[in-house]
């Protein structure tokens with residue numbers, strides 16, 4: 681047996697039975713990036729690699745009880761939040777996050793499945809903006825999620841990011857995989873990190889095909905790299921590299937999206 685303590689990442693996210701996204705993706709990415717995942721399902725889902733057919737939210741009390749049992753025993757080094765299924769789930773997640781002050785919180789705002797299914801509501805997004813966003817250290821929206829979260833007053837990505845930072849979120853890493861901005865060349869994917877002090881861009885060679893679970897992979901790899909003590913910019917870069925490699929080694933089990941291979 682080893683004496684060394686491992687950097688534990690607490691994950692609250694949905695379960696995707698395909699293994700492409702959700703808790704399985706999170707656990708694989710965290711393990712591969714040097715962390716120990718402890719996982720709490722916020723929901724089960726019915727889905728294939730083509731689309732999400734149904735989301736079955738877990739009970740808020742069960743989410744809380746799973747968290748209290750883990751927090752009693754493990755020293756949590758980072759938290760990653762994925763799919764939030766309903767208002768009661770948001771309440772429970774907020775309670776858990778508030779019970780872990782000072783621990784880096786990475787949130788992947790899962791609003792729509794890659795196949796197109798809507799996974800949130802306007803009321804839930806509004807609550808999220810006012811209750812969880814002020815507690816977030818880094819948010820990892822794609823451009824579509826950024827637009828939905830920022831609302832109609834902001835008219836471009838920079839204004840949208842400013843709107844989210846002004847709600848109290850510490851940093852935003854915008855991914856441009858599905859919906860590239862005009863300034864990004866067609867053969868690259870552009871990701872941009874914004875904090876109140878700085879911004880930083882990365883360009884990655886665009887891989888062919890559509891992938892399921894790239895957002896989960898990125899956010900969990902980032903949480904793991906923060907848990908091992910990496911600084912924000914380095915952790916963002918390492919998480920992108922890890923995600924890009926996982927997508928490059930991905931496979932397509934059926935007619936739908938390809939799944940990242942994270943090991």
Ligand code: PLP
Pocket residue numbers: 693694695696701702703725727732762763790792793794891892893894895896897
């Ligand atoms: N989490 C769950 C449980 C999902 O079902 C999905 C998408 O279907 C996601 C997260 C988001 O996946 P992605 O990483 O492709 O944005």
